[in-house]
Amino acid sequence: MVSGGSARRAASAPVPSAPPLPLLLRGLPAQAVRTDLFLAGENFWQIGSQPRAVAAKFLLNGLSPLLPPGHGAEADQLVPVPGGVVAHISDISTGITYGALGRVVFIPTANAPAQVIARATMIAVSPGGGQVWVQTAVQALRNGEGVPPGFTSPTWAVNLAGRRVSPVLRLPFGLVAATEAGPLTQDLSTGLLQLWNGATGRPIRMNLPADANFIAAERDRVIWYECDPSCRLHVTDLSAGADAAVPLPTNWLPPSVTYPPPSASFDPSGQRLVLPLDRVDSSGNVTAEALFTASTATRTLQMIPGTSLPYSSLPAAQPIQLLAAWDRQGLLWALASSPDEGYYQLGYWTGAGPLRTFALTRGGPIALTAPGSS
Numbered sequence: 001m002v003s004g005g006s007a008r009r010a011a012s013a014p015v016p017s018a019p020p021l022p023l024l025l026r027g028l029p030a031q032a033v034r035t036d037l038f039l040a041g042e043n044f045w046q047i048g049s050q051p052r053a054v055a056a057k058f059l060l061n062g063l064s065p066l067l068p069p070g071h072g073a074e075a076d077q078l079v080p081v082p083g084g085v086v087a088h089i090s091d092i093s094t095g096i097t098y099g100a101l102g103r104v105v106f107i108p109t110a111n112a113p114a115q116v117i118a119r120a121t122m123i124a125v126s127p128g129g130g131q132v133w134v135q136t137a138v139q140a141l142r143n144g145e146g147v148p149p150g151f152t153s154p155t156w157a158v159n160l161a162g163r164r165v166s167p168v169l170r171l172p173f174g175l176v177a178a179t180e181a182g183p184l185t186q187d188l189s190t191g192l193l194q195l196w197n198g199a200t201g202r203p204i205r206m207n208l209p210a211d212a213n214f215i216a217a218e219r220d221r222v223i224w225y226e227c228d229p230s231c232r233l234h235v236t237d238l239s240a241g242a243d244a245a246v247p248l249p250t251n252w253l254p255p256s257v258t259y260p261p262p263s264a265s266f267d268p269s270g271q272r273l274v275l276p277l278d279r280v281d282s283s284g285n286v287t288a289e290a291l292f293t294a295s296t297a298t299r300t301l302q303m304i305p306g307t308s309l310p311y312s313s314l315p316a317a318q319p320i321q322l323l324a325a326w327d328r329q330g331l332l333w334a335l336a337s338s339p340d341e342g343y344y345q346l347g348y349w350t351g352a353g354p355l356r357t358f359a360l361t362r363g364g365p366i367a368l369t370a371p372g373s374s
Helices: none
Strands: 038-040 044-047 051-054 073-081 084-091 102-108 115-120 122-125 132-135 152-158 169-172 175-178 183-186 193-196 213-218 221-227 231-237 243-247 272-280 286-295 300-303 321-326 332-338 343-349 367-369
Touching: 038 073, 073 122, 073 367, 084 122, 115 122, 115 132, 122 175, 132 175, 152 175, 169 183, 169 193, 175 213, 243 300, 272 321, 286 321, 321 367
Parallel strands: none
Antiparallel strands: 038 044, 038 367, 044 051, 073 084, 084 102, 102 115, 122 132, 132 152, 152 169, 175 183, 183 193, 213 221, 221 231, 231 243, 272 286, 286 300, 321 332, 332 343
């Protein structure tokens, strides 16, 4: 029997706190600002004064009821269209995006419900945003890895209501962009670019070299680079034939080819492009990454302050994904995301002075864009 007095509590070892997450962007704390950007990854977010989830019934925490039960889902493409954005929800259960059919969703800017408009493995939005080109072939060989030369896919365009508005064409698998004339494909085996007539499916001659290293496309402009031996970034207008060449900084190159390719982001004037570049050492190893703006008017490049990330400073799960886009107010937004670590950081730049940065936020967005004008 124990007489009066309080029972002793067993001593427990202190629980170590988790180390703080490293900042991804550097600059001054952001001031109150509003924007209309969308983010996408394992969820959809719309940013007003702060991120808020949207279209959650189609994509939530890496799962989507539009896909087979248990299949992982990720929005890997996000493109502006009139009155909102179009997103491609990829089925990532195979470990590669073109291994299974995903879904194409139109998300309005206004408080209207999002809707599914197509099934696809790849998408590209035409200039003006009224048509979305889709490819539907599935390359299941070796769990979706590798596309043999000559592999083709049914390819057609739908409008934002999901109605088909073009003939069904049989084109090389590798839809990367759409122009006024028709879709642009890149052979995923050889890297060869080809423009196609959207009405007939016949090839259209382009004023690009056969070995052009494709980066991105926007409207009728293709962004690519070449090194012989100095390296230059090119912005080529496929309609007018005009080409603006911008020298790349020594040892800085566009990232290795990824699929799907990122959409090009130009400022409202159409004269400045933003893109990520990698710094490469003499052995070909990437040692840092940063965001740059390229001016087609002055033919110069400028690094966005606060976005340079030496690889030695990054978390173990690499690489950090750097993306940027202009909003409709003319602010340039930078996104640094660590999907494997599950956090990201946003910042904006006015074009002068330091980057303005926000606090680290949980989530793993891998795409951002402003909506198109209504």
